[in-house]
Amino acid sequence: MDDILAARSQMAMSLAFHIIFAAIGIAMPLLMVIAEWRFLRTKDEIYLTLAKRWAKGTAILFAVGAVSGTVLSFELGLLFPKFMGYAGAIIGMPFSLEGFAFFTEAIFLGIYLYGWDKISQRLHLFAGAMVAASGAASGIFVVIANAWMNTPTGFRLEGGQMVDIDPVAAMMNPNAFTQTLHMILAAYAATGFAVAGIHAFMLRRDPLNRFHRIALGIALAVGGVTAVLQPLSGDILAKAVPRSQPVKLAAFEGQFETETGAGVRIGGIPDEEKRETNYAIEIPYGLSILAYGDPHATVKGLNDFPANEHPPVAIVHFAFQIMVGCGMLMTAVAAWSLWRFWRNRKAGAGKWLDSKWFLRGLVFAAPLGFIAVETGWTVTEVGRQPWIIFGVMRTADAVTPMPGLVVPFVTFTLLYIFLAIITVWLLLRQVAASPK
Amino acid sequence: MNLETIIAGIMLVSLIFYALLAGADYGGGVWDLFAFGTRAQRQRELISNAIGPVWEANHVWLILVIVTLFTAFPPAFAVVSTALHIPLTLMLIGIVLRGTAFTFRSYDSKRDNVQRRWSIVFSIASLVTPVVLGITVGAIASGTIRVENGLVTSGFFASWLAPFPFAVGFLALALFAFLAAVYLTLETKNRDLQEDFRRRALASGAIVGVLALIVFLLAGTGAPTVRAGISRSSWALALHILTAIFAIGAFVTLWIRRYRLAQICAAGQVSMILAGWAFAQYPFLIEPDMTIYSAAAPPITLQLLLGALAAGAILLFPSYYYLFRVFKRESAFTAISESPDKLTE
Numbered sequence: 107m108d109d110i111l112a113a114r115s116q117m118a119m120s121l122a123f124h125i126i127f128a129a130i131g132i133a134m135p136l137l138m139v140i141a142e143w144r145f146l147r148t149k150d151e152i153y154l155t156l157a158k159r160w161a162k163g164t165a166i167l168f169a170v171g172a173v174s175g176t177v178l179s180f181e182l183g184l185l186f187p188k189f190m191g192y193a194g195a196i197i198g199m200p201f202s203l204e205g206f207a208f209f210t211e212a213i214f215l216g217i218y219l220y221g222w223d224k225i226s227q228r229l230h231l232f233a234g235a236m237v238a239a240s241g242a243a244s245g246i247f248v249v250i251a252n253a254w255m256n257t258p259t260g261f262r263l264e265g266g267q268m269v270d271i272d273p274v275a276a277m278m279n280p281n282a283f284t285q286t287l288h289m290i291l292a293a294y295a296a297t298g299f300a301v302a303g304i305h306a307f308m309l310r311r312d313p314l315n316r317f318h319r320i321a322l323g324i325a326l327a328v329g330g331v332t333a334v335l336q337p338l339s340g341d342i343l344a345k346a347v348p349r350s351q352p353v354k355l356a357a358f359e360g361q362f363e364t365e366t367g368a369g370v371r372i373g374g375i376p377d378e379e380k381r382e383t384n385y386a387i388e389i390p391y392g393l394s395i396l397a398y399g400d401p402h403a404t405v406k407g408l409n410d411f412p413a414n415e416h417p418p419v420a421i422v423h424f425a426f427q428i429m430v431g432c433g434m435l436m437t438a439v440a441a442w443s444l445w446r447f448w449r450n451r452k453a454g455a456g457k458w459l460d461s462k463w464f465l466r467g468l469v470f471a472a473p474l475g476f477i478a479v480e481t482g483w484t485v486t487e488v489g490r491q492p493w494i495i496f497g498v499m500r501t502a503d504a505v506t507p508m509p510g511l512v513v514p515f516v517t518f519t520l521l522y523i524f525l526a527i528i529t530v531w532l533l534l535r536q537v538a539a540s541p542k
Numbered sequence: 543m544n545l546e547t548i549i550a551g552i553m554l555v556s557l558i559f560y561a562l563l564a565g566a567d568y569g570g571g572v573w574d575l576f577a578f579g580t581r582a583q584r585q586r587e588l589i590s591n592a593i594g595p596v597w598e599a600n601h602v603w604l605i606l607v608i609v610t611l612f613t614a615f616p617p618a619f620a621v622v623s624t625a626l627h628i629p630l631t632l633m634l635i636g637i638v639l640r641g642t643a644f645t646f647r648s649y650d651s652k653r654d655n656v657q658r659r660w661s662i663v664f665s666i667a668s669l670v671t672p673v674v675l676g677i678t679v680g681a682i683a684s685g686t687i688r689v690e691n692g693l694v695t696s697g698f699f700a701s702w703l704a705p706f707p708f709a710v711g712f713l714a715l716a717l718f719a720f721l722a723a724v725y726l727t728l729e730t731k732n733r734d735l736q737e738d739f740r741r742r743a744l745a746s747g748a749i750v751g752v753l754a755l756i757v758f759l760l761a762g763t764g765a766p767t768v769r770a771g772i773s774r775s776s777w778a779l780a781l782h783i784l785t786a787i788f789a790i791g792a793f794v795t796l797w798i799r800r801y802r803l804a805q806i807c808a809a810g811q812v813s814m815i816l817a818g819w820a821f822a823q824y825p826f827l828i829e830p831d832m833t834i835y836s837a838a839a840p841p842i843t844l845q846l847l848l849g850a851l852a853a854g855a856i857l858l859f860p861s862y863y864y865l866f867r868v869f870k871r872e873s874a875f876t877a878i879s880e881s882p883d884k885l886t887e
Contacts, residue, residue: 165645169644172601173642176601176638177637179608183612183620184623190619190620191616195840195843198612198839199843199850201612202613202847203854204609205609206850206858209858210858212599212602213599215598216595216596216598217865219595221595236861271843274846508698525642528646532646535650
């Protein structure tokens with residue numbers, strides 16, 4: 107394994123690991139705050155039990171997220187020092203703001219987790235709300251920085267150096283809003299579906315357990331609403347990418363030929379040697395409509411870009427297909443849930459959950475959100491290659507001169523596998539002991 | 543005062559907070575490892591209760607140092623993370639294992655063997671991480687990281703694989719353990735436990751003294767510029783007097799069991815050591831090839847960053863104060879005030 111591949115693999119692995127905990131860190135506090143708020147409103151102890159249960163899970167997941175996030179902030183320099191040396195002045199700003207968001211999150215999570223008996227109920231709820239808000243803010247700032255790597259703005263290039271830099275303009279880069287919206291919605295949808303799926307699984311074994319019914323309801327409400335909104339944010343992105351990164355769109359679709367009135371592909375295997383994508387189902391004019399809102403718009407194919415600016419097409423195309431597929435399934439499950447809820451609205455609380463197939467559907471949908479998060483991240487990161495700053499700096503030019511990078515890559519991989527196993531094991535222990 | 547100096551000063555203050563707060567959390571892990579005697583279990587519980595609610599917040603000071611470094615002085619970040627790739631990676635592994643093992647221990651089975659297993663990981667990581675952190679600080683202070691045209695020319699080992707950085711590493715460990723022992727005397731009302739940690743504080747304080755002397759002597763060849771700074775500068779005498787007052791004050795107050803005063807003295811002593819290093823090195827970030835001026839980002843970045851830091855501080859300090867007020871009523875921050883009751887009630 108050469109050093110550039112090892113560095114990229116270590117970064118990819120670290121992000122793939124951290125993103126799960128980061129997404130949960132954004133969404134889980136919202137779930138526990140809703141449960142606690144319901145407790146304060148209804149005085150029904152079951153909501154308090156639920157908030158405490160979810161808080162325990164959050165505590166474990168947040169700790170892993172906090173330390174793996176720390177690793178990432180150092181890895182920017184350890185693996186790609188020239189990127190940070192070159193771009194730190196312009197893109198350090200959102201990271202600094204993220205630092206304060208993380209501070210707020212950690213402080214109020216400490217208060218929330220250990221303060222149940224030490225502060226008033228209202229203050230406790232407030233602490234939880236601060237965790238939820240600062241968690242979302244953390245995510246927004248980090249994704250803004252990533253969006254800049256895709257659509258860098260706020261500087262002028264002069265002899266390869268960035269001059270006249272404007273960090274505010276950099277934060278307002280074209281992708282900043284669309285990417286953050288997409289990621290934040292994804293965090294709520296993925297976490298909501300995963301939690302709902304776990305409680306649906308427990309309900310299959312213990313159908314009358316009120317605790318799991320309430321938990322499922324809250325989690326699915328958060329996951330369902332965001333899953334319905336997500337295709338809209340996806341559409342905004344689909345219209346932004348062709349303008350800012352046309353080569354990336356071509357890779358999403360495995361589009362080699364430039365085409366007027368291009369169809370959208372479902373499935374298909376890109377052959378980068380022969381420069382064609384085979385075995386796909388094509389919906390005529392679909393891509394032109396999705397990307398430009400015009401069935402006769404011209405979509406630029408990969409062949410019109412120099413080969414040394416192509417991202418790895420097959421990985422990006424597959425990941426994109428999986429992400430969209432998972433997203434659509436989730437939207438469908440959300441619609442199914444809404445329909446069941448509405449149809450049973452007069453039949454008394456909880457009737458909408460009395461269906462074996464519905465619960466099975468929710469269990470099946472549990473991992474979809476996180477599969478979509480992982481593949482979506484692959485789409486945006488691998489789709490940006492071979493650039494670390496799109497059109498400005500190549501990943502290969504940013505990597506550290508440090509030799510033997512395969513060693514830290516393997517070390518961190520083993521460490522994270524170990525942490526993943528322990529985390530899953532501890533969460534299973536928490537879930538297995540279901541309250542009556 | 544110019545922007546570069548102000549932001550470098552904020553980095554120093556953040557690093558001091560990290561040492562005083564997160565440092566003590568690592569020190570707690572050290573005393574978890576060295577818990578012995580009939581009260582070993584109760585010592586461990588006291589440590590765990592003391593750091594549980596606050597360690598994650600305390601840890602973020604390090605993040606603040608790093609993001610400030612790479613925003614305000616990006617080439618210096620690139621150089622440090624290249625030249626010190628190996629110790630920084632080891633430090634990260636330590637940070638990951640310390641934090642996760644502590645959390646896993648809190649939420650895993652309460653059976654003794656399970657708890658003991660996590661304790662070992664937690665406490666060994668708490669022991670190793672400060673040493674590696676100290677090694678990186680020692681390497682930066684040593685003046686052996688060399689840079690040409692923004693590229694590191696001194697290799698990946700030479701700057702840190704030397705006696706001086708290792709001595710600084712052990713000094714960092716001793717300081718953190720010392721801080722933790724002093725703070726822990728305030729975390730309990732139980733006389734026996736107080737005495738346990740009082741003795742540990744006195745012992746680790748003595749070790750700090752010995753290691754500080756060794757570091758000073760090794761600095762003669764290991765970090766000549768910093769050594770010259772702390773020996774001959776106009777402020778050197780004031781620094782030594784203040785450090786001596788705090789160090790002796792810590793011993794005396796521990797001896798006569800005035801723990802709040804001891805806490806202030808211990809914190810003052812650690813702050814003086816870090817400030818002394820920074821003053822001696824000023825204006826160099828990486829001596830002798832990179833100053834805070836040559837590594838600085840353009841003024842617009844520094845101005846915006848300073849604004850963000852100021853706004854962040856307005857949010858941060860009240861929240862932080864509240865965190866400590868809830869969990870450390872009888873210690874830590876309130877101890878700085880002469881009449882904590884008036885502030886907290």
